[in-house]
Amino acid sequence: MSKLGTTRPTTIINVVTNLELLGEHQSAVEELNKLNRTQSSADRMNSPYSKEARAKAKRVQELETEMDESTVCIKLKALKRAEYAEVIAKHPPREDNDVDNALGFNTDTFGDDAIALSIVGAWKKTTGEKIDFTGDDWKEESAEFTDGQYSDFTNAVLNLNRSSTTVPFSPIASGVNRS
Template sequence: MTDFKSLLAAARLPERTVPICLRGDLTAEFEDLERQLDDALRTPATSLKGDGSGAIADRMEALRSEMLAHTYRFRLRAMTRPRWHAFVAEHPPRPDGDQVDARDRVRGVNVETFFPALVRESVVDPQLDAGEWDRLIGEVLTDRQFDELSTAAWSLNRGEVDIPFSPAASRMTRSSGTE
């Protein structure tokens, strides 16, 4: 059994990667092909050539490869506890009369300023300058993609950190006899 001092010496802050496809136009094309494939599979073939589903599936696979080529795996890292508390304090909830703004009340921070800053603070790869961040957040990412990054950043700092489990890897190592 490893002693605590050895574990402490090797300790690192939690990290996570979030894959983001930066070519949203490809996503739309893929979704269109999915609809075409569904239609083709539901329509009975009227010729020996078939229903065309094979060609659609081939195009989908090629498009999927293209999407992967335009996908970046953002690496995020948690903050230390003191940095997290200071960071939260930098984004206090906004007042709304005698109350706290309803959107800010749940998280305890100004959600308008906090989440963009949280993503910038948490992403360690890629390293971007201010202009690149502005373009990424303001012009490139969808709201959903931004939510994926901000959820991962929040979770790294406020969620559970546990030992991941992969059912697929577990089945493979059990069936191959490796330990």
């Protein structure tokens, strides 16, 4: 640790491991919305939600709970400046790629190295149970990810290593504490 006690920033990426439920969830939400739209305002005045609507709403929440229970939290930590520079140097931008040139590295190869070096912990979201998952496991596990999931990690690593590190401000927390 430094004389100043400086630490590097961290972030947590939530990975829903059972995304097969997503389609079922979308369908259940659509059915619930349809029921809600077709119920007349007079019916809602007497009984806000029908038995069928309550059953659909319950199913939506069950699916959300199942997906939440399948969620793994992966903690990433910014690399030391020299480590980050080393990773960038190992993945020079392709001359014919405008995105690479703008970012300063090969966007196709940079992620796996940078993400693997940034992983510092993993646990199940709902139980807090630690999971034995390290940077050594990254490449094999990430092969199962969608492009969107992978992008969550690459964006997080870039933000950790390239963003300003000023004290954050939460307007909501400030407002709650003022009341």
